[in-house]
């Protein structure tokens with residue numbers, strides 16, 4: 494799937510006007526503070542249900558407003574086959590209100606996008622909508638006009654992967670970042686993963702409460718442990734399957750690089766406990782330790798992807814530039830994992846040009862092109878594909894200028 498239309502209302506400084514994107518490459522350019530990242534952030538909301546740069550919805554809602562809305566129209570994208578694409582509109586002509594004249598009933602004004610309404614006759618493959626009232630603390634999600642309860646319903650349609658300067662924490666940061674990275678793929682590969690992981694996290698929090706409660710009721714604890722063991726194995730099995738797929742794609746990419754360190758890199762999935770032993774046994778034998786700490790120390794909440802060179806974490810060995818290469822290859826490998834499943838990743842590349850030299854930029858652009866994914870890239874200056882990525886052909890390229898939150902398409 495690719496996002497071909499976006500409309501926001503009361504989202505940061507963005508104007509409430511529909512924008513029609515390319516299912517392939519989109520360059521968003523404009524001065525500092527014009528609204529480029531806000532545009533990417535709005536797209537991100539449709540795929541991850543939150544901002545990729547701040548933790549609170551409050552920061553995103555336009556000043557003096559209390560509710561924002563993001564609406565997206567998807568088409569089948571650039572992938573051949575795969576994915577559900579019934580009724581897809583691959584023409585790129587978009588109609589934000591097709592089949593739903595009140596734009597998902599999110600209060601998007603009906604009058605303004607009249608021209609778009611008349612121009613686009615056909616419907617989208619899917620329509621996604623998210624609105625958040627920060628006063629009422631209420632989120633409304635819709636897919637194809639129907640209310641849905643879980644964010645996963647939106648996320649499944651639009652796998653969004655962000656590459657911004659913070660992405661390098663995947664290597665340099667703690668295990669949580671790498672777990673998040675892996676789980677993003679697991680969620681898209683294994684349908685039941687999201688639910689199992691949520692249940693598992695609930696049990697962890699109940700276990701933690703019991704562990705903090707001074708005297709532990711061993712019968713109650715064993716009951717939690719049995720449930721925890723079951724869910725942990727479900728979560729871990731899904732992670733293991735996806736990790737194997739990821740590793741295969743990643744080695745393939747590494748094999749194509751001429752980086753000397755690539756030969757020495759060891760990549761390993763750590764499930765969060767010594768997997769040779771059943772988790773329930775590990776928990777019993779570490780009861781005292783967990784009681785002292787007051788929380789769960791073993792299990793999938795401690796999982797990690799361990800990246801090592803000569804037995805040491807790569808962050809201690811590789812230069813920052815080498816770490817960047819590594820993270821970019823990891824992100825591309827994620828896209829490769831999803832591709833055979835008919836899932837097209839929408840990559841949001843924010844402020845990344847300044848972080849990467851031209852060799853890295855070219856590598857990234859070339860791989861993304863081969864992956865046939867949808868790309869949004871921000872830049873301070875107006876650029877053509879030739880100046881951005883010399884020597885790389887860029888299919889279906891669209892350029893947008895952002896000025897004071899107004900997004901204008903250029904041809």
Ligand SMILES: Nc1ncnc2c1ncn2[C@@H]1O[C@H](COP(=O)(O)OP(=O)(O)OP(=O)(O)O)[C@@H](O)[C@H]1O
Nearest residue numbers: 505506525526527528529530531552553554555556
């Ligand atoms: N909640 C909000 N309501 C209205 N305006 C906001 C809100 N939050 C941020 N802004 C403003 O929106 C503008 C766009 O910010 P954004 O980060 O998208 O800019 P940018 O084009 O990515 O800039 P840069 O190139 O510096 O990264 C800024 O001027 C910012 O002050």
